[in-house]
Amino acid sequence: MEVHELKSKQWFTPVRFSHLTKHAGVGAVVRDQNDLLIFVKDTSTWPLKYLTKLHAVERVKRHLEITSDLMLPPQASIDGDSNLKIKGGTIPTLRFPNWTRCDNCNVLYFKPWANTNADISQKITCSSCSKGSLSQVTWCAVSSHGDLMDVPWHYICHRKSNTAAQQQCRHNTHEAYLKLELNERGRWEIHCKKCKATEQIDGTDFHHNTHKQPGLTERKPVGVDQITYTVMEVNDPRVFSAMSERALVIPPESNVDKESLVYKLMQQSQLVAAIKGAKRNLQKQREKKKAMRELKCTEEELFAALNEIDRDKSANNISFDDITSADMISDEFEALTTEQEFSSNADFITTHLTGEWQSYLQSIAESDGIRIESNLVDKLVAVNRLRVIEVYKGFQRAASDVDEFDPIPTVNPDFTGSIGWLPAVELFGEGIFFTLNHTCLEKWEEQALIRLRASEIETRYQDSEIALPDEATPTSRFILLHTIAHAFIRELETLAGYPAASLQERIYSSSEGKMAGILIYTAVPDIAGSLGGIVGQAKPSRFMRLLDAVFRQIEWCSMDPVCNDIEGQGPSWLNRAACHGCVLIPDTSCSYNNVFLDRVFIKGKPEEGIPPLREFVSK
Structure with missing residues (x-):
């Protein structure tokens, strides 16, 4: 168990390893188990002696274009329930925002905990009304350069001052004279009790001449005189967007003997x-x-x-000088489709069931009700064990001045630039991998209406602000595979008992490399991995039932005919016949932002001349 640490009063909050590369990463504002909002400090403050360097990940680093070492976050445990002694290392945090508001009279206070001996779990009583309790405000100010700061409430309230009294009103953090409350129209306003100034705060912009991060010294910007900050709530998705990437550990590195x-x-x-x-x-x-x-x-x-x-001759020191980031998907595809022997403690173990699958298809060829789409599956592989490395590369924030032609910069996990490593987590799990027949897909891809439908989505993608991994190109083949993958995840939720949010997808698509594969897997930050529920579905008879359910699901949606006939839906209209009633899945499960989905690519649309996929499958 990893533990965030709030040092001011020695409060410790447990956090899952996998969350440190997502919503609880460096730079995030999260709510702890004591209902406090806390800011996760940068990696330069992490206790180095409790970090563990990841080995056997050189290919992963090459694939993800990383030269730095990858380090596992510190782990800690609590020794005893009463004294809160911590064994191991923790990640430092601090309380943010620093402003609090009375839930009775709405008066604001700046860092009221600094002048009290109350336990961190105890509420602080408002000194103005003596009735209400103080809670942190849920507002902050961010810039598109990745900055984060407390809202300058006095400045916001008085920046349009039109009387002498308002202009002469001075800022004083030791005095409770500002009130934050809702007006008659349900909009938030800041009021000054001294000079009667008032101002709405929703979407307010202001300028500041320094870069800011909680707990760090201000820095002067380079190349600009002022930075635009936007006031928004801490749970606004623009406040924090984690930038992380994943890659599988494949042979030969996955075969390194960890017992040596x-x-x-x-x-x-x-x-x-x-x-x-x-x-x-x-x-x-x-x-x-x-x-x-x-x-x-x-x-x-x-x-x-x-x-x-x-001597630098360990099994971990394998040369990967010719490996590039563009090779990642093709290298993983080759590892998944190649039969080989594995040691019992390898991090990547597959069982090829293609022969059993083909024999099973032949045995039921004359049976009634067997879908012809089952012949589309070429290779079937049970992935008994896999290891996924997820690297946290930083985060982004977005203020209202974001320029669609100027990409938002990514802030590194190390704010000071003084360290040479990146935080990463290793996830262990299992999955199912299968490929589709390349010859059938080539015939299907030749259809002009199918190519036209895919090119329309590609044009919208080029005009959008959405950025996806390089392998996510909206070709007809990728859209087809991605839609099938989503339908598989939804069906596995029912048949294997896994919540859809715990499943992940990986799409292998390329006409040039003849790739047409789908990996559906689950992975958790535990060496034991998962319990075999997904691998069990790779048994040919079970996989057939799963496949049949998937294609039946794709044919019909509870939102039809609207879903089937709509011109575009989802972010930037990058989906066609795909909605929450049919193939959309939780965002945490989709590697491609829940876009590039279209059921018509599988079921067809005869009224428009688009044939179903089954017409191109050999009997």
Whole structure:
């Protein structure tokens, strides 16, 4: 269990590892278990001695264009329920926003906890009315440069001052004279009790001449005199958008023996550093004995492992000089479609069921009710074990001055620029992988109306502000595969008992490389992975039932005929016949923003001359 730490009163909040690359990453404002809003501090403040370097990920780094080391976040546990002693390392946070509001009289206070000895879990009573309790305001100010700051309430309230008294009213954080409340029209307003100034705050912009992040010294901007900040609620999606990427660990790195002493030493880099950094023989002997105790090895075994690391010939040091980011999808596709032997502790284990699938199809060929689309599936593979590395590359914020022609910059997890690593998590799980017959797809792709329908979505994508991974190109093949993948996830929720939000997709699509594959998997931040519920669905008889349910689902939607006939829906109209009634899934499960979906590509639309996919499948 990972723990966020609120140091001012020593309050600790547990957070899932997988959340640290999403909504609870560096730069995010999250609500802790004590109902406080807290800001996750940058990686330069993380306790280095509790970080663990990820090994056997060189190909992943090449694929994701990363040169920095990848480090697992610190792990911690609570020792005892009463004294809150923490074992391990925690990620520092701080309370943000710093302003609070009385739930009775609406008066604002700045950092009221600084002048009280109350426990962090106790509410602070308003000193103005002596009735209400103080809670943090849910408003902040952000810029499209990634900045975040408290709303300057006094300035917002008085910036349109039109009387002498209002113009002379001075800012004083030690005095409770501002009120934040809803007006008769349900809009938020800030009022000054001293000079009677008032101003609405919804969507308010203002300028500031420095970059800001909570807890950091202000920085002067480069190239501009002023930065535009926008006032918005902390739960507005524009306040924080995590930038993270995933890649599978595939052979040969997935075959690294994690039980070997060399690998264990590489994971315990502080032990190696202590041994090599010892300047006196007595100190070196002490560090060696410590390593021998922790690793449960002899001195000879320790020496041999250290020498192997020094020679740089460990199994982890495989050369990937010719690997580029463009190879990621094709390399994963090759690993998934290639039969090979795996060790029992490998991070990537597949069982190829293509032969069993083809035999099963032949055995039921004469049966009534068998869908012809089942012949479309070429290869069937059970992915018994997989390891996914998810890297947190930073975050973005968006103010109202965002220029559609000027991309929003990404803020690195290290605000100070003083460290050379990125936070990452490793997820373990299982899945089903299958490919579609390339010959059938080529015949289908030749249809002019199908190409035209895909090109319309591609044009809309080029005119939109949406940015997706490079492999997500709205070709007819990708849209077809993506729609089928979504239907599979929705059906697996019923047949395998997994919530749709816990499933992930990976699309392998390329006409040139003859790729047409779908990987549906679940992965959790635990070495044990999942329980085999998805792999069990790869058994040919079960997969047939799943496939039949998928294609039946695609043919009909509760929103038809509207869903079927609509010209466009979803973000930037990048979907056609696809809605929440048929193939949309939770955003956390879709790698492509829930766009590039269209059921017509599978079921056809005869009234417009678009044939169904089944017409191109060999019997």
